[in-house]
Amino acid sequence: MVRTPDLLRISAGAIYPVSGPVIQHGAVLVHGDGRIAAVGPDQEVPRPGDAATVDFPDAVVLPGLVNVHTHLELTVLSGAIEEEDFFDWIRHVRRAKQELSPEQLRASAEQGVRDAWRCGITTVGDTGDSGAVVDALSRLGGRGVVFQEVFGPHPDQAAGAIAALETRVAELAARAGSTVRVGVSPHAPYTVSAALYGRVAELAVRDALPVALHIAESPAEVALVTRGRGPFAELWRGRGIPGIETARSPIAYLERTGILQARPLAIHAVQTDGEDLDALCANDCGVALCLQSNGRHGHGFPPVAAMVDRGLALGVGTDSLASVESLDLFPDLRLVCERAGLGAGAALRLVTADAAKVLWLDSEIGTLEPGKWGDLCVRRLAPGIRSEPAGLARRVLQGGAEDVLATYVAGRCVYDGRADNNPDPVRHSRT
Ligand SMILES: [Zn+2]
Numbered sequence: 001m002v003r004t005p006d007l008l009r010i011s012a013g014a015i016y017p018v019s020g021p022v023i024q025h026g027a028v029l030v031h032g033d034g035r036i037a038a039v040g041p042d043q044e045v046p047r048p049g050d051a052a053t054v055d056f057p058d059a060v061v062l063p064g065l066v067n068v069h070t071h072l073e074l075t076v077l078s079g080a081i082e083e084e085d086f087f088d089w090i091r092h093v094r095r096a097k098q099e100l101s102p103e104q105l106r107a108s109a110e111q112g113v114r115d116a117w118r119c120g121i122t123t124v125g126d127t128g129d130s131g132a133v134v135d136a137l138s139r140l141g142g143r144g145v146v147f148q149e150v151f152g153p154h155p156d157q158a159a160g161a162i163a164a165l166e167t168r169v170a171e172l173a174a175r176a177g178s179t180v181r182v183g184v185s186p187h188a189p190y191t192v193s194a195a196l197y198g199r200v201a202e203l204a205v206r207d208a209l210p211v212a213l214h215i216a217e218s219p220a221e222v223a224l225v226t227r228g229r230g231p232f233a234e235l236w237r238g239r240g241i242p243g244i245e246t247a248r249s250p251i252a253y254l255e256r257t258g259i260l261q262a263r264p265l266a267i268h269a270v271q272t273d274g275e276d277l278d279a280l281c282a283n284d285c286g287v288a289l290c291l292q293s294n295g296r297h298g299h300g301f302p303p304v305a306a307m308v309d310r311g312l313a314l315g316v317g318t319d320s321l322a323s324v325e326s327l328d329l330f331p332d333l334r335l336v337c338e339r340a341g342l343g344a345g346a347a348l349r350l351v352t353a354d355a356a357k358v359l360w361l362d363s364e365i366g367t368l369e370p371g372k373w374g375d376l377c378v379r380r381l382a383p384g385i386r387s388e389p390a391g392l393a394r395r396v397l398q399g400g401a402e403d404v405l406a407t408y409v410a411g412r413c414v415y416d417g418r419a420d421n422n423p424d425p426v427r428h429s430r431t
Contacts, residue, residue, distance in 0.1 A: 007032050007051040008374065008411045011042050013381060014060040014392060018352045019367035022392050028061055030374030034410030039368045056378050059405050060392060062348070063368050064122025064143075064375030066355035067329055069212070069267050069288040069317025072112025072136065073097075073105050073128040078321035086218045086297045087231040093322050102130070109136035112327070117142070117415040119328045120377035120404040125265065125288065125317065125359050127185045127212055131172055138177030143375065143409055145359050147185035147212040147265075148172060150200060151192065154241045158195040166203060179409070181361075183210035186259065188217070189225050189250060190232035197257035204262035210360050211264035212288070216250040216271040218299050225253045251276035260285060265358055267317070270294050270302045277303070277310050286313035286358035289350075291335040293319035304340040315355035328401040337397070344393035374411035379403045 008030040015026030017039055027045035031037040038045045047053075077096055100108065109132035116124055122143055126133045129149040137144045148169055152161035165184060173182045186192040186200045204211045216222070223230030228243050236243070247253035251272055254260055260283040267288040269280070280287065287307060294301055307314055316332050318324050329351045337347045356366025365373050379396060380403040407415040 007048055008408075009045070009047060009051040009053045010056070010061060010376065010378070010408075011045075011053070012056040012059050012061045012378065015039060015368065016060050016062045016348070016392060016396070017368035018063055018349060019369050022060075026061070028368060028374070028376065030376075030408070030411035032411075034374055034412070036368060036370050036372050036374050038370060054406075056405060059378050059380050060396060061368070062120070062377045062379060062396070063352045063366055064377050064407065064409065065120045065329055065351045066123045066125075066315060066359065066361075066366065067116060067119075067121045067317055067327060067351075068125040068265065068286075068315035068355050068358050069290055069319055070112065070116070070124045070126045070327065071128055071320035071322070072116070072124065072126050073109045073130050073132045074320040074322050075112035075115065076100065076104060076108035079325070084298075086299070087220050089297065093320075096322075102132075105130045105132040106135060109133045110140060112321075113137060113140050113142045114415075115321075116327050117407045117409075118404065118417075119326070119401040120379065120407050120415075121327060121329065122375040122377065122407060122409050122414075123356070123359065123361065123365055125212060125315070127187075127214075127267075131168075134172045134176050134180055134182065137180045138175065141177070141179060141409060141412060141414070143179040143365070143373070145181045145183050145210055145212075145361070146172070146176075147183040147210065149185045149187050150196065151187050152196045153191055153193055153236060154239075155193045155195040158193055158199050161196055162199040162203060165200070169207075169209065181210065183212065185212045188214040189221055189244075189253060190235075194245065194253075194257045197254065197259040201258040201262045209262075211259070211262045212267055213254075213259070213264050214267045215254060215269060216266070216276070217268040217294075218297065219271070221250060222271045225250045249273065249276050251279050255279050255283075265315075268294065268299075268302065269307075270299050272303060274306065277306055277312060281310050281312055284313075286315060288315055288317040288358065289336055290317045290319040290323075290332065291339070292332050293323040295335075296323050301335075301339060304336055308340050308342065308346075313354060313358050314350055315358035316350050326401065330397065330400055334397065344397045347397055348393050374408060376406075376408040377404060378406040378408075380405050
């Protein structure tokens with residue numbers, strides 16, 4: 001069990017609330033219930049006598065970062081899967097995962113939660129099917145939306161898959177801690193039939209479940225969906241799965257199944273055009289941008305500038321450590337900036353306020369405001385930064401995970417980078 005934290009008052013050289021201008025010499029007061037009580041200039045924020053106080057004079061306090069697409073149960077596969085071809089790579093990942101014991105999955109997920117905290121990430125949008133991440137976040141007190149995956153490429157599997165999913169979601173929700181929300185994830189067009197997408201849509205809309213799905217990621221997926229060709233189509237034929245009813249594009253295919261009505265988070269959305277983006281906008285869907293992962297697999301890049309122009313809700317995700325080297329969001333964020341010509345302030349919203357919206361958590365996290373959770377990321381700044389607040393966002397954007405001095409979830413320190421090199425941040429928590 002995670003103990004309710006004491007009253008906490010953090011002061012710093014600068015506070016970057018995202019919801020308002022930078023506050024120089026500011027402070028954040030987090031109430032005993034884990035919610036923010038006050039944010040403002042240091043001299044205006046109350047100093048209760050019983051509050052624990054921490055001062056970071058050469059640092060900026062940001063809202064805890066939000067990584068909208070992870071697979072934390074695969075943390076143990078970091079660097080282990082080397083195939084160049086995506087079709088071979090994804091089959092290798094499935095095989096390697098099947099060989100992991102429940103204990104290995106549990107340890108892998110817990111390591112993933114700790115790695116995220118070390119990078120200043122306090123909330124994840126995680127997809128997986130073992131349930132290990134629900135347990136890891138609940139046990140350690142991390143925050144996240146965990147999308148339970150469902151598979152079934154044969155239409156005859158739809159009824160059984162949806163019944164099993166419904167039972168599984170109820171089980172996971174019953175054992176999830178208060179910081180964890182359970183959603184659903186029909187995995188991808190090459191593992192999910194149109195019929196199953198339709199059934200998942202009905203379930204998600206009925207129970208108001210958040211949905212995330214991998215879509216428009218690889219050319220191999222496009223070949224299956226638009227022409228019924230390519231390696232996934234061959235695999236289906238070999239297994240006696242009926243051929244796909246082709247569509248103009250992966251997004252058009254999804255639209256026909258009804259799943260867009262559940263406002264899914266579209267993970268990747270690389271192989272998309274203007275018509276696809278209009279459909280995502282019309283259905284109020286968010287997009288998880290995973291540019292490093294897309295680059296690693298040679299899939300190209302999503303049309304980020306066109307997405308920004310349309311006002312699509314966007315967040316940044318790293319994808320799994322089987323695809324990328326680190327959960328640090330900043331290399332991905334800098335790639336997004338380059339491709340979309342975004343300013344640093346708008347970029348930082350993609351890992352805070354905008355990302356929270358993508359996960360349907362914007363009333364709870366994503367900015368530093370009274371009433372929201374005391375989820376904080378404290379990042380080192382060079383001395384003197386306090387005199388140039390206009391450049392602060394730019395300076396933050398150039399940094400990396402090594403600049404994270406501390407991470408707090410609901411006012412509880414889950415990573416203290418000042419203590420030592422911190423191989424196990426949980427040791428230093430206030431529990
Ligand atoms: Zn993924």
